[in-house]
């Protein structure tokens with residue numbers, strides 16, 4: 001399609017045609033038997049994607065921030081101590097949410113592009129009892145990947161609930177919720193799950209549900225309260241009609257389509273695809289002598305790349321040139337260094353063709369802006385990495 005734009009921001013992403021088609025069907029009743037089946041299937045498929053056969057899934061109309069709010073409002077009571085482990089903008093969002101519910105918050109903040117060390121986390125957990133800790137699997141503001149497994153292990157050791165923001169990771173990075181003992185893994189539809197914005201998705205462990213059941217004070221939130229939603233999720237899974245708030249019918253039909261696409265590809269294969277495409281893309285970027293925001297390759301996410309502009313290249317002009325080449329990219333998000341870097345999303349249905357188009361446009365934009373590179377360098381590095389994969 002001439003003039004078709006390629007949406008390469010870290011969410012919303014390019015969606016599969018079958019998913020978009022599902023959005024356009026005649027809207028069904030939310031209690032029609034076939035929609036009940038779709039909702040029930042989607043809940044079950046979430047367990048496969050999250051690798052959480054024992055988890056309690058929630059599908060709620062809202063965004064990723066609602067999923068964060070739902071985790072905190074249901075699990076945290078006023079005066080509870082919570083440890084926020086942050087590697088960027090979205091890590092800090094947990095602090096704001098926690099403060100709304102009266103939590104005593106301690107923040108461990110990594111230097112830009114880095115992660116908080118396990119030793120630092122363990123020291124904090126040893127120093128006093130925290131009811132919960134929060135972590136961000138991939139902070140979309142920095143493109144930094146955190147390894148949640150050892151952190152969840154520490155949380156368990158110190159009897160602390162672990163809450164993982166997987167908005168930029170679920171269905172794109174490795175997650176094994178039950179084996180890794182993570183109490184909450186939450187996400188939103190518009191990223192690697194591959195459905196237009198509007199769904200908050202959350203999986204709660206048995207322990208998280210027990211902690212919620214044993215609260216001393218009522219949940220200080222009406223819409224997000226599990227008391228309202230847990231019976232609805234159970235009813236749909238048992239294929240019974242129920243109602244609390246009207247579910248976004250078409251989005252959930254699209255979710256079932258996308259979860260089936262994910263499961264058909266196979267979750268392990270999908271994670272591997274994200275990994276090798278991200279690594280090949282990074283080799284392309286490095287071939288142009290551009291610097292990534294994560295301080296080491298081991299900390300670079302596979303769902304997006306955050307890249308510094310080279311000296312002398314103006315961000316607005318660069319974005320305009322990418323746009324003129326029909327590639328939509330995202331600018332920086334971290335307030336202090338916002339104008340110094342840009343971000344490319346590569347998650348969901350992303351293919352080598354998409355990334356070749358991005359690198360081609362990127363080279364042209366940089367050359368036109370006077371950055372001295374030889375055209376074809378990044379394409380060569382990318383192709384070689386894909387061919388030898």
Ligand code: PMP
Pocket residue numbers: 011063064065066090136138139140141165166167168188
């Ligand atoms: N956490 C992370 C890691 C995110 O990337 C985002 C969205 N970019 C959010 C939370 C918030 O999600 P939403 O915009 O859907 O509220």
